[in-house]
Amino acid sequence: MNIGEIAKRAGVSRSTVSYALTGKRPVSEQTKRRIQAVVDELGYRPNAAARALKEGRTRTIGLVIPPAAQRLTDMQLGFVASVVDAAAGADLDVLLSPSGGEHDRSFERVVSGRRVDGVILMEIRLEDDRVARLRQTGLPFVGIGRTGRPEEMSWVDIDYETLLAKCVHHLADLGHRRLALVNRNAELVAAGYGPGHRAQAGFTRAVAERGLDGVRVCCADDAQAGQACVEQLLAEHPELTAIATINEAAIPGMYRALAQSGRTVPRDFSIAGVAVRHWAENLHPPLTAADIPADEMGARAVELLIQRIADPTTTHNHLLIAPPISLRSTTGPAPGHRHAL
Amino acid sequence: MNIGEIAKRAGVSRSTVSYALTGKRPVSEQTKRRIQAVVDELGYRPNAAARALKEGRTRTIGLVIPPAAQRLTDMQLGFVASVVDAAAGADLDVLLSPSGGEHDRSFERVVSGRRVDGVILMEIRLEDDRVARLRQTGLPFVGIGRTGRPEEMSWVDIDYETLLAKCVHHLADLGHRRLALVNRNAELVAAGYGPGHRAQAGFTRAVAERGLDGVRVCCADDAQAGQACVEQLLAEHPELTAIATINEAAIPGMYRALAQSGRTVPRDFSIAGVAVRHWAENLHPPLTAADIPADEMGARAVELLIQRIADPTTTHNHLLIAPPISLRSTTGPAPGHRHAL
DNA sequence: TTGTAGGCGTTATCAC
């Protein structure tokens, strides 16, 4: 079923059908109705490939996610969901590309086969080949996350540095003197994963400012690793009374390790983190955490991308998010600490 | 950058470039090298839209997921991940369409704009408008899940009926006499969600076969609802000693409600369910459950789809999966029951 | 071994 067939049946030319459908030039009410009737009857929709070829745009955006093999965190899933939603709201389709490095086949297909009008990139490293490649092709793109030279691209990101500093200050205010930072998995951090490094920087800075003892560890992104990690932490540093973390996936395991060591949260031990609200609330006990507005971030990323697609020459936009910490049930006064009233 | 430009720079015709790249006709070693050099230098890749238009296929599959607003379960996420992975392995791109009903814009774009060569459908109802629409368009499709008339389509699905019956028999063997089925959310079940109905059927049948008392409830798909649901269940049926469930998302809440009622799992109360292994293992205590091989199911769905795209006239394929129940830490002898040895 | 040319389905420019 193509536009020629519709034209024939409606007794008009192909261009008239096209204009009747797009409204880009006036068509008489009567012929418009006749055309619409045929279109409805045959269920005609313009062929996307032909249109893309002619118009030079695909009405599709690419969403580059971490390789599916490694399970996405709840926050990442939140980004994906909100990007897909926001795109649908703007009548854009989303092409998924699970790819890590630059030479990924799927990534190359998407960016250099001109399959999309723009790209949203997740899980960005401080040095990121994909960013380099995208800049090279000139394809509009927006990061959820940013590289080490953030002026050079458009992005929305979480201000992990500030957030972790806030966590430390909050814990320090409660009298905690010895804390640990539980980071994401070691490979990711070693590979220059921005949030890992920025969280570390914020933690280190705040710990120094408050004159505290801070220990920093990496931990694989799952509950079992979280449990093992905290067990080891408690063995090596029994004086610890609090943890700040950006590793959501590991938290349930941390809870277990603390419980099994005989520590009650938050009476004996405090935890503060960064997570999506829904998830923090559903945890037991509910986690004191900076609530990341994943929905909003995805939606804003799509907005920025649409804007860049419309005019690729505009200056870059940046949105750095540092939501307040929501007090829930995992932080309390340090054991033996008389809180100043 | 198009094929003509490459041809010009390599001093050959456009067709020679095309043949050199696709290998569909022999090209001399020398010209092939010359062409490849230019291609590499300019980073040329054929335009996907032009190729799709000419060839009549897009090398893309559509993946229809539940609207992003409603959070996907871990199992559904497993399906998405494995479909995306398997598709990438076959050099296919994946276009995501978050849509529930037939008249969804995104769904219509994908199926009638010929944006994809085939579709994988998730969260299928016994009566499903999207299935009707897809059959009407003639676009190849495969369900992860099936309708009430499963002969009419290709699918991979979980045999919830058998699985729930198995759960009941397992619990009955342990001496439990009064059990509850905790289903997915009421709207979904009311809308004719297949797994909900089939689980109910299997539960009801097995309960009758063993002469047990069975109560059946629906529960929203989150931990808080799970907690509330079990609290109410225990209040209204204090004699219950076991639950069988297909509602993974609610399980953490069920654990909490049981703990707060003073019941220890599995000493005082047993739970058996259906879940992805990774998730069941990570739960605390680890869940006795039928381990759904989400990776395999997604991969098989892609395989079936590729096959149907290659030859849409082949007879339909069906894969009904009923994995064994893996004994973990949530089922034990009914309280006061002397197990026959 | 290579080149020429037509057409996939659309939109947009030109003419009427």
Added chain:
DNA sequence: GTGATAACGCCTACAA
């Protein structure tokens, strides 16, 4: 207000 026609970039008979 409407129609003819030329592209968009690619693939693939058909010719040489």
